Every structure is written in C-alpha cells, then in structure tokens.
Amino acid sequence: MSTIVLLTLTGLALAAMYFLLAAGLSLIFGLMGVLNFAHGAFFTWGAYVAWWTIGRVSPGGGASTGAFVLGLVTATLAVGLLAAVVEVGLLRPLYRRPIYQVLVTLGIGLALSQLTSVIWRPDARAFPQPSWLASTSTVLGARVPNNRFLLIAAALAVLGGMLLFLTRTRYGLIVRAGAENREMVQALGIDVDRAFTLVFALGGALAGLGGVFGAAYFGSINPYLGSVNLIFAFIVVVIGGLGSVTGSALAAVVIGLAQQFGNYYTTWAGDFVVVMLLAVVLLVRPHGLLGALR
Amino acid sequence: MSGGWLRPLVPVAVLVALLAAPLVNVRVPVLFTGPLNSPGNLQLLAVGFAFGIAALAYNLLFGYTGVLSFGHALFFGAGVYVPTIALREWAWGLGPALVLALVVGTLLAAAVGALSLRTQGVYFAMVTLAFAQAGAVLVGKNVGGLTGGEEGLSLPFRQLPRWMVGVVNTDKLYWVALATLIVVYLLAQRLVTSPAGRVWQGIRENERRVEMLGLPPYRFKLLAFVISGALATVAGVVYLLLTGGATPRAVGADLTVALLLMVIIGGSGSLWGPVAGAVLYHYLNVRLTIWAGSDLVADLPEVVRRPLRDPLFIFGLIFVVLVLFFPRGLAGAVAGRRGGPRRRARGGPAVGHPPGGGIE
Numbered sequence: 001m002s003t004i005v006l007l008t009l010t011g012l013a014l015a016a017m018y019f020l021l022a023a024g025l026s027l028i029f030g031l032m033g034v035l036n037f038a039h040g041a042f043f044t045w046g047a048y049v050a051w052w053t054i055g056r057v058s059p060g061g062g063a064s065t066g067a068f069v070l071g072l073v074t075a076t077l078a079v080g081l082l083a084a085v086v087e088v089g090l091l092r093p094l095y096r097r098p099i100y101q102v103l104v105t106l107g108i109g110l111a112l113s114q115l116t117s118v119i120w121r122p123d124a125r126a127f128p129q130p131s132w133l134a135s136t137s138t139v140l141g142a143r144v145p146n147n148r149f150l151l152i153a154a155a156l157a158v159l160g161g162m163l164l165f166l167t168r169t170r171y172g173l174i175v176r177a178g179a180e181n182r183e184m185v186q187a188l189g190i191d192v193d194r195a196f197t198l199v200f201a202l203g204g205a206l207a208g209l210g211g212v213f214g215a216a217y218f219g220s221i222n223p224y225l226g227s228v229n230l231i232f233a234f235i236v237v238v239i240g241g242l243g244s245v246t247g248s249a250l251a252a253v254v255i256g257l258a259q260q261f262g263n264y265y266t267t268w269a270g271d272f273v274v275v276m277l278l279a280v281v282l283l284v285r286p287h288g289l290l291g292a293l294r
Numbered sequence: 295m296s297g298g299w300l301r302p303l304v305p306v307a308v309l310v311a312l313l314a315a316p317l318v319n320v321r322v323p324v325l326f327t328g329p330l331n332s333p334g335n336l337q338l339l340a341v342g343f344a345f346g347i348a349a350l351a352y353n354l355l356f357g358y359t360g361v362l363s364f365g366h367a368l369f370f371g372a373g374v375y376v377p378t379i380a381l382r383e384w385a386w387g388l389g390p391a392l393v394l395a396l397v398v399g400t401l402l403a404a405a406v407g408a409l410s411l412r413t414q415g416v417y418f419a420m421v422t423l424a425f426a427q428a429g430a431v432l433v434g435k436n437v438g439g440l441t442g443g444e445e446g447l448s449l450p451f452r453q454l455p456r457w458m459v460g461v462v463n464t465d466k467l468y469w470v471a472l473a474t475l476i477v478v479y480l481l482a483q484r485l486v487t488s489p490a491g492r493v494w495q496g497i498r499e500n501e502r503r504v505e506m507l508g509l510p511p512y513r514f515k516l517l518a519f520v521i522s523g524a525l526a527t528v529a530g531v532v533y534l535l536l537t538g539g540a541t542p543r544a545v546g547a548d549l550t551v552a553l554l555l556m557v558i559i560g561g562s563g564s565l566w567g568p569v570a571g572a573v574l575y576h577y578l579n580v581r582l583t584i585w586a587g588s589d590l591v592a593d594l595p596e597v598v599r600r601p602l603r604d605p606l607f608i609f610g611l612i613f614v615v616l617v618l619f620f621p622r623g624l625a626g627a628v629a630g631r632r633g634g635p636r637r638r639a640r641g642g643p644a645v646g647h648p649p650g651g652g653i654e
Contacts, residue, residue, distance in 0.1 A: 094617075282424070
C-alpha cells in the first residue's frame with residue numbers, strides 16, 4: 001500500500017514537471033506551429049540560473065526559503081527574457097520556412113545546453129534546497145519528499161493561471177484566435193508577430209520555472225537535464241492535443257503515472273510504453289486527446 | 295576556379311589522395327598527430343567515412359525528398375547491434391551476420407516508414423523519433439539480455455577474419471570503409487538521376503503537383519525511406535567493424551541530430567556535401583578537444599579555450615549560423631562561387647518555399 005501511495009505521489013510530481021515543460025511547448029506549437037527543440041535547454045538554464053543565484057545568496061551550501069524563492073523568480077524572468085531574445089533574433093527571420101525553424105531551435109538547444117557545460121563544466125552539481133523541501137512527510141505509511149507536493153502545487157497553479165490568461169485576457173484571446181486561424185487574426189489588424197514573441201517568452205519562462213522544480217525533484221543538475229526530459233514533454237504535448245493546455249495536464253498525469261509504475265515493476269516498460277504511446281497517438285488520433293480538429 | 299576543364303578532375307584527385315593515404319608516410323602538423331598513415335589518423339578518417347555513408351543516406355530522404363526524419367539512429371543502430379549479437383549469441387559467421395543486419399535494417403525501415411509516412415512534416419519527425427527512442431530504450435535497458443545495456447558489447451574478435459583484427463590492420467579497414475563509401479555514393483548518384491529520384495525531388499519541391507500528375511507520393515517517399523534506412527544500416531555495419539563494438543550511443547537521438555548537423559554543414563543540395571560534412575564533423579569532434587589541450591592554444595584567453603573543450607557547443611553555434619545564413623552549407627558555398635545556374639537550382643529543401651507537407 002505504502003509503495004503504491006509513494007509511486008502515485010512521485011508519479012504525479014513527475015507529471016507536474018512534465019506539465020511545466022509541456023505547457024510552454026504546447027502554447028508555442030499551438031500558436032506558431034514551431035516544434036521548439038530549444039525548450040529542453042530553457043529548462044536546463046532555469047535550473048542553472050536558480051542554482052547560481054542560490055549559491056550567491058547563501059554561499060554556505062544549503063538554501064534558505066528566501067534564497068530558493070529568489071532563485072525561482074530569477075530563473076523564470078531570466079529564461080523568459082532569453083526566450084524573447086531567441087524569438088526575435090533567430091526565429092523571426094525563418095517564419096516562412098517551417099522545417100528550418102525546427103532546425104534552428106535544434107541548434108539553439110544544442111548550443112545553449114552545452115553553454116552551461118562550457119561555463120560550469122559538465123559535472124553534475126548538487127542542487128541546494130531548503131531543508132523543509134528536502135525532508136519527507138509520511139502519507140498513509142509512505143515517506144514522500146516534500147518537494148513532490150510543491151511540484152504538484154506549482155503545476156496546478158500554472159494550469160489555473162494559464163487558463164485564466166487564455167480565457168480572460170485580451171492577449172489570451174489573440175493567442176487562441178491565432179492558433180485557430182493566423183491569417184484571419186492578421187487580417188483584423190492585430191500584430192501577430194508581437195503575440196509570437198510574447199508566447200515564446202511566456203513558454204520559455206514556464207520552462208525556466210519547471211527547470212527549478214525539476215532540479216529540486218532530481219536533487220542535482222547537469223547540462224542534459226532538459227534535453228533528457230524534452231522527449232517526454234513532446235509526448236505529453238502530442239497526446240494531450242497540440243495547443244490544448246488542459247489536454248497537456250491530463251496527458252502529463254497519464255504519462256507520469258505510467259512511467260513511474262512501469263519503471264518500478266520492470267526496468268524498462270515505463271519508458272518503452274510511453275514512447276510507443278506517442279507513435280500510436282500520432283498515427284491514430286493526430287490531434288491528440290483534447291486537441292481541436294484543424 | 296577559372297579552367298572549367300579542371301573541374302571533373304577535382305573528385306578524381308581527392309579520390310586518389312584518399313586511396314593512397316595509408317601508403318604515404320608524411321606529417322601534417324597541427325591537422326594530424328604523427329604521420330598521416332598512423333593507425334590513429336586512418337581510424338579518424340575511416341570513422342568519418344562511415345558517418346559519411348550515413349549522412350549520404352540521410353540526405354537522400356532529407357535533401358532530395360524533403361522529408362525530415364528523427365529516427366535514423368534506429369537503422370544505424372541495427373547495423374551496429376545485429377551483427378554483434380549474431381556473432382556473440384548465435385556464433386554466426388561474419389558474412390551471414392552482415393547479411394542479417396542488412397535484412398533487419400531494411401525491414402525495420404519498411405515497417406517504420408510505412409506507418410510514419412501516414413503523417414507529414416513535424417508530426418512525421420516526431421513519430422520517427424518515437425520509434426527510434428523505443429529502440430534506444432530496449433537497447434539501453436538491455437531488454438531480453440542481448441544488448442549489454444549501457445555498457446554495450448564488443449565484437450568477438452576470434453570469429454573475425456585475421457586481416458580485420460588489430461591496430462596494424464587499420465589500413466585494411468580504412469580501405470573497406472572508403473570502398474563502401476564509394477559504392478554507396480555511386481549507387482546514390484544513380485538513384486537521384488533515376489526516374490524515381492526525379493519524383494523524389496518533385497515531392498520536395500511540391501508534393502501536391504506530383505500527386506496531380508497521378509504519381510502516389512506515399513509510395514515514392516516510402517521507397518526513399520527504405521533505401522535511406524538500409525544504407526544507414528550499411529553505415530552502422532562499417533562503423534561497427536571500425537570501432538569493434540556496439541554502444542547505446544549508436545541508437546540514441548544524439549546520433550540523428552549529429553547526422554542532421556553533418557548534412558547541414560555539408561549542404562543538403564548535393565551528394566558530396568553531406569559526406570564532406572560528416573568527415574569534417576567527426577574530424578572536428580575529435581580534434582577540437584585535442585587542440586583545446588595543446589600548447590597551440592595555451593596562450594589564448596580562457597574564453598576561447600573553454601568552448602574548444604565542448605565541440606557540441608561549437609557545432610550548435612555553427613548549426614544556427616548555417617541554418618540562418620548559409621542553408622546550403624559547404625556544397626552551396628562552392629556551387630555559389632562557381633555560379634552555375636543549374637547547380638543553383640538544386641537547393642536544399644525549403645529554400646524560398648516550404649517543402650511538401652510542411653506543418654498543419
């Protein structure tokens with residue numbers, strides 16, 4: 001019983017991490033039609049910026065709650081800004097060449113991930129977190145690390161925030177309309193290019209935020225943190241339906257739990273089933289669980 | 295280049311130089327450590343040729359048909375793992391093991407291609423990525439106990455012909471790699487000028503127009519995919535013979551990304567471009583780290599030395615710059631300098647117009 005509780009909660013935390021990575025991807029793909037291979041690098045950068053910030057504020061190792069929150073905020077803002085620069089400087093010239101857009105994000109992802117290795121060496125680093133986050137709580141006999149609960153809470157908050165943004169704000173309206181019919185929105189005199197930059201920056205900021213929580217989840221960071229998880233985020237986005245945030249959340253739960261349970265009872269089935277699910281869904285129902293028919 | 299009559303001689307000269315390399319005991323300082331024909335240098339070039347075959351195969355699909363696959367590591371990996379397993383587990387001879395690899399690689403490509411090609415554009419890329427990752431999981435986690443997991447497997451040397459074993463025989467393996475590359479190159483040359491090859495290029499330019507002519511794009515794309523996959527398996531086999539073992543890296547997504555890099559560096563619009571790109575990629579991958587640790591750069595500031603230790607960072611930057619400013623790579627630059635209108639017309643996919651399918 002306690003094993004099942006532990007696996008469920010850890011699986012949900014994994015799902016939360018995938019969702020944080022997938023939410024931005026889905027938003028970007030939905031509006032811009034860009035499969036952003038640099039998203040994993042944004043995630044990695046979020047983790048490194050937070051790690052660096054925390055190291056500055058509390059140099060003794062460990063981390064106070066304040067330092068952790070500061071790391072979280074800095075990472076989110078810094079990576080959001082980075083994403084905005086990437087969009088304006090590197091993606092904008094390629095709007096009319098979709099395959100090349102994918103290729104350029106691939107190159108950006110490679111260079112950005114590797115830049116962390118250039119600056120801080122490729123070795124894994126312990127990620128300092130407040131002691132209350134790293135310690136465990138007992139739930140129904142299972143000892144669950146507290147950062148698992150924080151991840152789940154953060155994902156729920158992001159999900160709520162995004163739904164509010166998309167349905168209650170003017171920019172959310174433009175984003176949703178742009179995903180439906182880009183030309184029509186442009187014809188109405190709305191600056192779609194600006195919406196693109198905004199969405200890309202927002203997606204990047206979410207990836208940065210996710211990176212900090214991912215670092216807390218794994219307890220350490222390395223230059224491949226993001227790229228390793230990117231494939232699972234793709235799976236979440238595709239299964240959930242491209243452009244559907246709620247779909248991504250649902251799919252993340254399915255994937256997180258399937259992977260956690262599968263990998264506990266066998267060494268490989270979790271990863272294998274999840275990857276094959278991507279192929280099956282794309283072939284059978286290319287618009288995913290909740291994706292709109294285009 | 296003024297004398298136009300010289301042009302056909304360039305490939306011949308390159309070929310002769312490459313064929314003769316193991317026989318020439320010259321030193322090329324900075325570029326190579328020790329004599330050119332030392333086993334280490336020959337190995338460096340030969341592995342480059344193996345990647346050259348893979349990049350050439352990949353480009354038949356990417357550059358000539360306009361289809362972006364993220365799954366080619368699967369077929370390369372089949373060429374690396376299938377013979378190793380056949381030799382070790384079932385004690386097969388080398389010949390049958392290599393034939394088996396080719397059969398498995400081709401069937402895998404046919405199965406993956408037949409399913410994946412029902413989708414298009416970025417979706418196709420993701421389906422192929424999914425299949426390749428499934429293969430990588432099975433290999434990396436050692437499902438069935440055949441693959442040796444993360445550690446990989448080494449070829450059982452006793453079952454190999456004597457002339458293939460040992461450092462002294464690197465020159466023979468070098469010639470094997472070069473000869474295979476030449477054969478694959480000639481085959482690819484015939485393919486792209488064949489009627490089917492013309493249809494591929496038609497699909498790249500405008501898939502709908504090909505369909506209007508009454509030709510089924512699906513069947514032609516599948517043909518390109520299967521041939522490309524089978525040739526990637528051949529590349530994997532050559533790589534296996536050179537490196538003497540199989541590791542999970544040969545099936546990983548990083549390998550597919552590396553193939554894409556090689557093709558973009560060399561230029562997707564020609565056959566020789568990706569081969570040059572592959573050799574250059576592998577060469578730089580090995581040499582950059584050596585240079586980073588040598589006296590040559592010891593006096594340079596830290597800002598220059600550090601990135602050299604991380605070739606992937608440099609490749610990432612090169613990749614971005616090429617995609618943005620020189621989408622036709624090395625080959626495009628050479629063709630541009632010559633300025634022939636015929637060559638110019640053979641740009642890679644999506645130069646100016648999106649390739650058939652695209653997103654949506």
